[in-house]
Amino acid sequence: MSIRSPSPDSEIPDPETALRLERFLPYRLNVVGSYASRALGRIYSARFGIGIPEWRVIAQLGEFGRMTSRDIGEITQMHKTKVSRAVGELEKRGLVSRSENREDRRESFVALTGPGARIYADIVPLALAFEARWTEGLAAEELRVFERVLSMLTERGRHLAGAYHEGEP
Structure with a gap:
């Protein structure tokens, strides 16, 4: 990675008031989260053929049971289109099923199927082992x-x- 010098026309910021990303907490939290997601994503992709959004949906359904896509998005902080695509992919693979919400027909409930529940059962020890390794020491x-x-x-x-x-x- 190369670091570019400021152009001759730009002002050099005051070191006391400059924003240093490597020390900016919101940025650092995002970087740490990105590393965790990428590492876990590789595990889930290799083992189960699913991506990060799909495993988040499976994890939420495994923990809470039947939910709406809106509720999944709220808990996981994923955009509704990302949740919708993940649910659609999981449904295509037979890992989740949808059922009508009689109180609000604009949405449906999503639940793990038997194969989806088995993947969740396999994911839990992998995730906990990853967390233990991450915090080791x-x-x-x-x-x-x-x-x-x-x-x-x-x-x-x-x-x-x-x-x-x-x-x-």
Whole structure:
């Protein structure tokens, strides 16, 4: 990777006020999440022939049971078109089924089929082993503090995302 120098016409930012991505927490969280998703994605692709959106759908259905696509998207923070494509692919493969929502006919419920539930059962130990390997070498107290901080940042992020969505600064 090459780092370009600023053009002669541009101002050099003040080091005290410059945004340094490598130290900017939202960017760093995104990078860490991207590494985790890519590593897990390779595992699930090689073992089950599914991508990241599909395994997220399977994981949510395995944990919570029958859900709407809207609920899956809300929990996983995936866009509705991505959820829809993932559900469609999983349904084509016989891993999920859809049933009518009698209270709201615009949406349907999605549930794991027998083969989908078996994949979920295979995914769980792989995911937990990956998590253990990812956090290997961290003390139990460090993990507890990290979990607490991560929960706080998640809640603040949820609040800020809603505030910015509503037009607040």
